[in-house]
């Protein structure tokens with residue numbers, strides 16, 4: 001029997017706000033434990049939470065970008081459970097009236113678009129963090145308690161580990177474009193849980209779902225799903241049943257282990273948060289926010305494929321980072337010939353940025369400068385090979401390309417007499433390849449071109465070298 005896997009994703013992202021969801025404490029990461037706390041986020045008696053407007057705006061932007069319905073009326077609830085990192089013994093979350101619901105996130109699978117349905121995206125607050133200390137005791141850091149979180153829940157529409165990875169990458173890029181979260185998995189500002197169900201192919205209701213928690217990287221999600229698929233399939237094949245439970249992914253042993261049997265929603269005893277007023281949004285405000293959305297990454301990628309003629313791969317790399325897409329697009333607008341621009345940006349520029357660890361925020365090469373360099377190639381001032389040297393100097397100094405070319409004497413040699421002199425010298429120094437060529441071995445021609453380019457340190461006009469060399473070889477024999 002064949003089996004298929006059905007996956008739903010729950011993603012928690014910390015929203016990028018200056019202060020916490022319900023108090024004025026800082027959300028800055030990395031401060032000394034318990035320095036960003038106050039009576040409200042510590043849950044001390046007699047305090048009242050006040051909702052952070054920015055957190056609501058971020059959540060609405062995400063909802064709009066995901067094509068969700070934005071609720072005109074939504075409210076907060078208390079999700080009651082006890083855990084040592086939660087000072088109030090309840091978490092402020094949204095239960096039956098979430099801020100946004102029923103949207104979709106389009107992903108690209110094998111070149112085709114698939115829409116993954118989004119069940120809901122709701123606001124809640126983050127918990128604190130347990131610190132297991134060297135002396136065997138455990139401390140709690142409440143700096144993170146109360147940081148606004150958005151929980152984005154998909155329908156079980158994903159059918160492989162690779163699709164789940166694609167979904168997460170698409171979602172991460174989208175959130176970064178919207179500027180609502182850093183999505184830094186190492187700092188915990190993006191956390192994923194996968195609900196994985198394995199069943200016979202082509203049918204059957206969704207069975208009991210296994211929830212995988214604590215996955216700290218996208219690669220981890222992929223490996224955890226692959227492991228879980230095999231584990232559940234083996235269980236079913238041996239006639240067993242899969243229990244509803246929460247499992248933990250252990251990257252070291254590369255397996256999932258039982259964490260707890262799954263609580264049902266009613267175990268949480270949700271009830272309306274009495275200290276917060278409902279969030280009421282009018283249509284006009286929502287529509288105004290819709291107008292401020294940027295062009296979304298997938299739309300941008302498709303535009304580059306359709307209008308610029310770029311491949312799915314190239315356009316995907318360029319649009320994975322908004323700054324990269326902005327840079328590429330400025331160049332393409334100034335220069336035309338998108339494919340040429342794409343090759344230089346993804347080739348030399350990205351190579352240098354990666355090698356020297358430079359981001360777009362500190363990049364010294366401007367789109368105008370890069371385009372000026374391309375024009376120097378086009379008008380014959382420099383060769384394409386020298387272009388690579390020039391861009392490297394632009395990268396290091398921030399100087400304009402024409403200045404670099406003049407200062408370093410990198411002008412292309414298109415002087416026929418000068419090139420002929422070099423060619424004569426090269427032919428004299430390479431009598432064996434010359435004889436081979438004249439004896440009918442065409443392959444040595446390329447070698448001789450290379451020698452001429454080397455002799456001129458790459459500055460010779462390659463087209464002219466080809467012409468003159470051919471002439472010299474074909475007519476220069478006895």
Ligand SMILES: [Zn+2]
Pocket residue numbers: 020023024025036037038039040041042146
């Ligand atoms: Zn606080």
